Amino acid sequence: MHHSRLCALVLDSQVDDLVKGVRFWSAALGKDVITLDQDGDGRYAELKTDDDEPIILLQKVDHESRVHLDIETDDIDAEASRLEALGAKRIAFVRHRWWVMEAPTGHRFCVVRKQRAAFGPHLNRWD
Template sequence: MHHSRLCALVLDCRVDDLEPAARFWSAALGKPIDTLDEDGDGRYAALATAEDEPIILLQKVEHDSRVHLDIETDDLDAEVTRLEALGARRIAFVRERWWVLEAPTGHRFCVVRKQRERFGPHLNRWD
């Protein structure tokens, strides 16, 4: 048995500087900026969300701007296998930490390890 849930809404931003994008989305969504440089490399900014809300992350990218979902899990291999059985396909294993998958609809999304210390609520249990 393993668990997963919707973890994050990721705003992929094709920009040189994330700060103006973070300021726009902060004001648009009414969420304060948590950090403008989550990993210290200038690639990620985060808005503050409550523990029971999805994380809202801004990511600097080279491809066109879009929104993607992150699904967090306590068993990366089992969750990716489950999603493949539903029709998803593996695209890339990134930094040996998460999988980029593509849904049958063409939407890309990520499967990541557990992101917050507390794993609930809204947790799915899979056998």
């Protein structure tokens, strides 16, 4: 048995500097900025959301700008296998921390470790 839920909306941004985009999305969504540089490498910024809302991240990328979803889980491999059985494909295991997957519709998404201390509401249980 494992658990999973929608965890994050990630704004993949093909830009040289995330700051302008972070300030735009912060104002557009009415969300304060938690950090302009989450990991110290200029690749991730985070907006403040409540515990029952998805995390909103901006990620600096080399590919075309798009939005992707993160699904958090307490068992990454079990969740990736469950999603494969539904028709998704594993694309890459990144930094030995998360799976990049592709839905049958062609949309990319990530399966990540649990991101907040408590899973909170909207949790799915898979046997």
